[in-house]
Amino acid sequence: MEIGKLPNELLEKLVISRIKNKREDVITRAGVGEDCAVIDYGKYSCVLSTDPITGATHNIGRLAVNISCNDVASNGAEPVAILMTIMAPPSIKEDDIKVIMDDAGQASKELNVEIVGGHTEITDAVNRTIITTTAIGKQLKVKTLKPEEVKVGDKILLTKMAGIEGTSIIASELEETLSTEISQELLKQAKGFINDISVVKEGMICGEIGVKYMHDITEGGVLGAVWEASKAIKKGVLINKTDIPIAESTKKICDFYNIDPLRLISSGSMLIVCGNEKVDIIKQELRKNSIVITVIGEVTESGVFMKDGDEIEEIAPPESDELYKVI
Known part of the structure; x- marks a missing residue:
């Protein structure tokens, strides 16, 4: 099987279809395009999501905290x-573990989230460090x-x-090679994207404004997220291809490795669906917080x-992320 997330067709066939028990207090359950589960706790709901870090070795503590918090947001x-x-x-x-936890601790402080527990194990079942985080909101x-109200x-x-995330990972993991090519x-811009991978702020702002659906863009990139959102x-x-913003460093790196930036893992970007009357409000509030926001479709x-210009092409379901062609 290909490296990366299980393709959505197989995910539904092999995993989701085999979840038999359904509880009434589960508001949002497992499904393609759903970033988190939501459980009814009376006045409040508990929002949960879990994710691993498998495609990077640098900054994995920071990545691990952010990706799960992004899903909750x-x-x-x-x-x-x-x-x-x-x-x-x-x-x-020992120093490697210290660095991971220092990074995770700093990221959690920035997001005002507490690391409340987990498990740390040395095992020959893995050949490099794997981190899985579960965020609770x-x-x-x-x-x-x-999302059922989308029109x-x-x-x-x-x-x-x-x-964003894929650019940062490639630039950090393959800096020596890229330093002679861009x-x-x-290269500094690309590596610096590690500081832009949180979507917690925009998620909470848009949640307050009242949007209908949001999707954290991870493996499969923008096009994968659009397909899952559908x-x-x-x-x-x-969507309009020419409206999708792509940084110059991302373009250069993707051109060098012959990969598609629209199929590259993109934690740090949020896909948002809202009514027309909310667009200007969202733009205004996010720009107050220095967050770039673009209508793409x-x-x-x-x-x-x-x-794409005068042509319209069908977006295929997401497959193995472009990141795995490089790393």
């Missing part, structure tokens, strides 16, 4: 706590997003730029398509 909820599991090979040094139940004509927005200024909202999607009756 995609429901507009405030992340409160993190559970962290570290599985490390026998070759790991809370939210007023009335604020839970309702044809609603707008699709994107925060920041395509390929300028030091662009599944979650049960509507079609049409709209909801349609059916199909998942991208317009």
Whole structure:
């Protein structure tokens, strides 16, 4: 099987379809395009998400905290706590664990989330360190997003730029090679994207404003997220390729490695679906917080398509992320 997330068709066939028990107090359950689970706790709901770090060796403590908190924020909820599991090979040094936890501790401080427990183990079952985090958030139940309310004509927005996380990982992991291929200024920009991988702020702001759906863009990149969003909202999607922002460093790195920036892992960017009346409010509030926001398309009756000039192409389901062609 290919490296990366299980393809959505197999995910539904082999995993989701085999979850048999359903509880009434589960508001949002496992499904393609759903970043988190939501459980009813009366006035509040508990929002949970879990994710591993497998495609990087640098900055993995920071990445691990941010990716799970991002998923919780995609429901507009405030992340409160993190559970962290570290599985490390026998070759790991004490200083390596210290660096991981220093990075994770700093990231959790920035997000005002507490690492409340987990598990740390040295094992020969892995050949490099794997971190899995579970984020726990809370939210007023009335604020839970309702993707079933999405209508044809609603707008699709994107925060920041395509390929943020993938650009940062490639630049950090392959810095020596890239230093002879792109300028030091662009390499510095690319590595610096590690500081832009949180979408907690925009998630909470948009949750307060009242959007209908959000999706943290991870493996599969922007196009994968758009396809998954279509599944979650049960509507079609049409996006405009020329409207999707891509940083110059991302373009240069993707050109060098012959990979598609729109299929590159993009934690740090949030896909947002909202009514037309909310667009200007969202733009105004996010710009106050120095967050770039762009309208990239709209909801349609059916199909998942991208317009590129005069041509319209169908967006295929996400496959193995472009990152794994490089690392």
